[in-house]
Amino acid sequence: PYSPKRFRAGDEAPVPRSLSTRAQLYERVFPEYKQPVEIGVFSLDSERAFFNDSRQLRYYVDPGKKPNFNLRDGYRDRFVKRDDGVKEKLDHVLRWIVTNRAKLCSTSSSSTSCTLGVDFVTWRGHLTKLLVTPYETQEGWLLAVSKFRGTLYMSEVETEAARVNRENRTERHEEMMYWGYKFEQYICADDVNGVPDRGGVVNTNEAFCTVVQTRLADHKLLFSGEVDCREKDPRAPPAPACYVELKTSAEICTPKQRSNFHRYKLLKWWAQSFLPGVPRIVAGFRDHDGVVVSVETIHVLKISQLIKKEHNCWKPTVCMNFCSDFLSFVKSVVKEDNPRLVYLFAWEPHRDVTYTIHRDSQYTFLPDWYLKEMAS
Ligand code: A3P
Ligand code: MG
Ligand code: MG
Helix, strand or coil: CECCCCCCCCCCCCCCCCECCCHHHHCCCCCCECCCEEEEEEEECCCCCEECCCCCCCEECCCCCCCCCECCCCCCCCEECCCCCCCCCCHHHHHHHHHCHHHHCECCCCCCCCECCCCEEEEHHHHHHHHHHHHCCCCCEEEEEEEECCEEEEEEECCHHHHHHHHCCCHHHHHHHHHHHHHHHHHEECCCCCCCCCCCCEECCCEEEEEEEEEECCEEEEEEEECCEECCCCCCCCCCCCEEEEEEEECCCCHHHHHHHHHHHHHHHHHHHHCCCCCEEEEEEECCCCEEEEEEEEEHHHHHHHHCCCCCCCCHHHHHHHHHHHHHHHHHHCCCCCCCEEEEEEECCCCCEEEEEEECCCCCCCCHHHHHHHHC
């Protein structure tokens, strides 16, 4: 890798080499975050094939307060697991952009090529990782960034530590990862007037994704995120306000467990749903044997109130300001518009964010089909 230069020819401003992640530095007024607007949707079917429609969207069916769902049911015999060794990078988002380029792009008179008019294209999940960074002490991240026709594309790279963890999961952990999807099956119907099919197969290849546009401070963002289900009432507000995020968590029996839930779980839940403007989380609390003993609704905008009772807790403003400053850092570093160049931003807990630059490497992630489609 090339080592980052402090100054470049013809550039006035020095390019910063690193960015601090210390939470205190980001305690200032909440940055402007525009209400996210859904500009499209797509679906991935049971074989992970892309469709430019909502065929995988499911409908929320109220399970009641004490449902007794057994999340272990079907793990051995009715489970098709997505191969998480296959790295899809931004491909599905790029497929959505190419499919919808006519309505997305501004084409200049001198050429037919496409400029998106946004600063960043990425997955919601990557932004979630950025939001929680000032409070994360366990797992680092790697984000690859390339600039193409004025837009910065940001795609996660699996860290070595994450790969080792993924390849060495315990049987118990593997099964517990299934529980979240099984909970979804107990609560979701495929049709607006349907009922959940608890005897069906859980296939984690299937996904429904929203594509939203918004702005954080002066960063125009286009990102996509998977959505669990929507309210079935046709009078529900338009997307993303009708969407519901489903979550499971261990039941809370002690004040210590409640405090940990607020400090760690709610941070991740809030970040994930706040970003695309999903207003409601339905949480299933399960015992050690995977039986859901209670279900509660959590309103995303009320989470900041909930956690204020906690001493020394996380703050939404720190998350959003860090994200905004990171995106400014990326803009100041990634100057060359060239999809064959990857700027790899790296972070480990208790360290600053740093970067390296790679040309035509294993990190290059914008596929030729995308570059061609957007240039023609
Ligand atoms: P829970 O949400 O109940 O934890 P999501 O909640 O984002 O819709 O994801 C659905 C389920 O996928 C999760 O259910 C969990 O079971 C599994 N899952 C998601 N991200 C995961 C991760 N990083 N590691 C392990 N399991 C994960
Ligand atoms: Mg989901
Ligand atoms: Mg969920």
